[in-house]
Amino acid sequence: MVKKKKRTFLWWVWRFIKSCFFLTLRTSLFTVMLLLLIGSAAWLVFLKAFNAQRISELITDELQKRLDRPVAISSLDLKFINTVELKGFTVLDTEGMAGQALLSADSVTLRFKLLPLLDQQLVIDEVSLHAPRFSIVRGVNGAYNIPQIRPSKGRSVYISETTGKTFTVSVEDWTIKNGVISYKDLASGVTHAVYELNLHFERLRFDELSRFTADMVLRNKWGDNISDMEIKGSGHVNFAGFNWNDFAIRSLRAQVFLFRKPLSVLLDLDNLRTPYFNARVSVPAFESKDLSLFQMTGVEFSVPKSEVTAKGMIDKNYRLVRINQAGISAADVKLDARGTLDFSSPAYTADLNVSSNYFNLAGKNRYYAPVGKYQLTGQASVSGRVTRADGKYALPLFTAQLKDASGYLYGFKAENITGEFQAKKDFADLYAAATDGKVTVSKSVFDKLKFNASWRKGNLYAYIASADLNGIPFKMSLSVNNLKSPHRRIRTSLYLKHLDPMAFIGVVRDFVDVIVPLVKGGGKFKAPVEGDLAWLRNFRDRLPAFMPNFAGTLSADTFSSQVLSGNRFNAEFDFTGLRAGMKRLTGTLEARLEQGVIHQMEKLAEEQRALNVTFQPFIIMHRMERAGSFKVGKVLKDVPFTEMAVSGHFANGRMQINNAYVVGPTISAVVSGWTDWVSENFDIIIGTMFSNTSRSGALAENLTDESGNPALSFRVSSSMLKPKLEMLRAKKTGETIRAAQTKGLQTDFKTGQEFIQGDFNAKK
Secondary structure, eight states, rough: OOHHHHHHHHHHHHHHHHHHHHHHHHHHHHHHHHHHHHHOOOOHHHHOOOOHHHHHHHHEEEEEEHSOOOOOEEEEEEETTTTEEEEEEEOOSSSSSTEEEEEEEEEEEEEEEEHHTTTEEEEEEEEEEEEEEEEEOOOOSOOOOOOOOOOOOOEEEETTTTTTEEEEEEEEEEEEEEEEEEEEEEETEEEEEEEEEEEEEEOOOOOEEEEEEEEEEEEEEEEEEEEEEEEEEEEEEEOOOOOOOGGGGEEEEEEEEEESSSSSEEEEEEEEOOOOEEEEEEEEOEGGGGGGGGOOOOOOOOOOOOEEEEEEEEEETTTTTEEEEEEEEEEEEEEEEEEEESSSSOEEEEEEEEOOOOOOOOGGGTTTGGGGGGEEEEEEHHHHEEEHHHHHHEEEEEEEEEEEEEETTTTTEEEEEEEEEEEEEETTEEEEEEEEEEEEETTTTEEEEEEEEEEETTTTEEEEEEEETTTTTEEEEEEEEESSTOOOEHHHHEEEEEHHHHHHHHHHHHHHHHHHHGGOOOOOOOOOOOOOTTHHHHHHHTTTTTOSEEEEEEEEEEEOEEEEEEEEEEEEEEOOOTTTOOTTOOEEEEEEEEEEEEEEEHHHHHOOHHHHHHHHHHHHHHTHHHHEEEEEHHSSSEEEEEEEEOOOOETTTTEEEEEEEEESSSSSEEEEEEEEETTTTTEEEEEEOOOOOOSSSOOOGBBBBBOOOOOEEEEEESSSEEEEEEOOOOTHHHHHHHHHHHHHOOOOOOOHHHHHHOOOOOOO
C-alpha cells in the first residue's frame, strides 16, 4: 500500500513538471511571435515612412540651399535601420575653378532617429564625411570660391516634389574622417595643403558655441624639402549663423608636433572676414638640428623652453597680419613685439618693432656657443625694428642697453660698462655711449670711462668726455673721415692731466699691438729694442699704418720726461704718411711748454750719445767753473725755464726746424737746423746764453755774446749715434734768441684750449 502511494506521488510530480515545461514553451513561442509581429509592423511602418529617393532629395536640396552650389549624390544605401550612406557625394565649384569639385567625398554616412520620421521629421544624429577633399581657390581677382552658407532659422523645412509631404531636417553632430584641404592662389601660384584631417563637432549649433575636436597634418614646402606637421586640438566654435563677421573660436587647445616635443597652442579667434586673434604658444626646448628642414648649415644653437603670445588681426583677404602685441619669454629673456606682415605679393613685406627686458649676459653660450669667447657678464636689453621689402630683410634700428657689462671683445677687455649701443640702416650707422666702466687695451687701462661715438657714412667720431688713463685724467675727441679708404683723414684732440711722452708712446704701442692682428694684411712689427735711441726706434717702428692723414692737438697741465718737465704743454700737428718707419712722414708740428725744468744734463749725457754731444759744451764749462763766471754746476743739474717752444716741418721723415727757443732765468737758447728721424742723423745749431751770476772772473770772447753775458754757440751734426761737435762764435746769441722769441709760433693753441673747456658729443 505504501509503495503504491509512493508511485502515485512521483507520477504526479512528473506530470506537474511536464505541464510547466509545455506551458513555458507555449508562452515563449507566443512572445516571440508577438515580437516578430510587432517588429514586422514597425518595419512596415518604417518602410512606409522611409523612402531612399525622398531622403536623397531632402539631403540634396538642403545642401544646395545651404551652399548655393550644385550637389550630386550617385546613390543612397541603407546601412542599418537608422543609418544611410551616400555614395559619390560631390559639391561642384562655380567660382574659383568652375565645373570642378569644391567638395567631394568617397561616402557620407548619416545616422538618424527613427521615431521622428513618423512625424515627418528627419533628425540626423551625426553626419560623417569619409575621405572628403576640399578645394579652396583664390582667383586672380582676389576672390575665394568659398560659398556663403545660408543657414535656416530653426529647423529646415522641405516639401517633397514627388509626394508633396512636408519634412523638417536638423543635424546634431558632424564628423570629417581623413579629409584633405588644398589651397591654390591662381594669381601667385602658391599652394598649401592639409592632410589626414579629422574633425568632430558635438551638437553643432550654427549660432552658438559648440565643442569640436580636430587633428590634421599640415604639409609645407621649404626649398626642395617637404615637411609634414601634425596638429591635434580641441575647443569651441561659433559659426554665428555663417555671418563670418561674428564667427568665433574659443579656447582652442592644440598640440603641434614640430619638434621632439609638441608645441602647445591656446587660441581665440573672432571674425573670419578680418580675423582678430589671441594666441599663446608653449615651445619646448629645441636645437638647430631640429630645424634641419630649413637647410641651415654651420650654425649651431639651442633655445630654452619658451612661451609665445600674440594678439592682432588679419586683413586684406588674409594677406595682411597686424600684430598689436606679441611676447616671447625664454629663460630670463622676455621680448615684446608689434608690427605688420604683408603677404599680398610673393615677396612678402614685414615691419616689426621688438624690445626686451634686461637679461643676464652670462651663460648665453649655452644657447649659442660662439659668444662664449667674449666672456660676457652683466645685463643687457635690446630693441629694434625689422623690415622686409623686395625680398630682403633690413634692420633700420637696433639698440642695446648695458648695465655693468663686461667682456673680452677683439682684444679689448671691457669691465662694468653701463651705456648704450645703437645701430641704424643695417648697421650702416652706429652709435655707442658709456656713462661708466673700464676698458683695458693690452697694458693701458681706461677707467671711469664716459664716452660716446658714432659711425656715419664711412666716418667715425668718438669723444671721451672723461676717463682715467693709467690713473691720469684723460679726455679725447676723434674724427675719422673715409675710414675704409687708404686716404682716410684723422682729426683728434687729446688732453691729459699729466703727460709722460714715453708712457704715452707705450699707450700708442698697446693700441697698435691690439689692432694690428685684427687688420687683414696688417703684418707684424719688429720686437722692441733697448739701448741707444731705443725710444726713437720703438716709437718709429710702431706708428699705426691706419693713420695716413693725422692732425690734431695734444694738451697737458703738466709734462715730464727724463730730459725736461714743465706745465701747460700744448701741441698742434698736421701729418701725412704717418706710418711705421716714418719714411713718408710729412707735415707740421707746433709745441710749447711753460714753467719747466731741464733735468740732469751731466747724468743724461752719460746715458745717451746724442745728448752727450749736445751737452758737451756745458760739461766743458763745468770744468771751467773755477773761473767763477757763473754757476755751471747748477746748470748741469736742474735748470728752470719760463717758456720752451718748437715749430718744425717734416718732409719724408726729415724735420726742418722753423723756430725753436727756450727762455728762462738761468738759460735761454735757440735751435735751428734739421733732424732726420729715419736716417738717425741731424745737423743743428744751438745758441745758449746764461745769466751772469758771478761778480768776478772773465770768460774767453767766444764764450760771451756782444752784451758780455756768458754764451755758447755750437753745431751738432752727423749720426745720432756718433755725432760731431763744432764750437761757433756766440756774439749774436742773445740777439738770435730774442728774434726767435719775437717770431714765436704759427698758432696760439686756441683749438686745444677750446677742446679742454668744451663739451662735444657724437650724434645719434
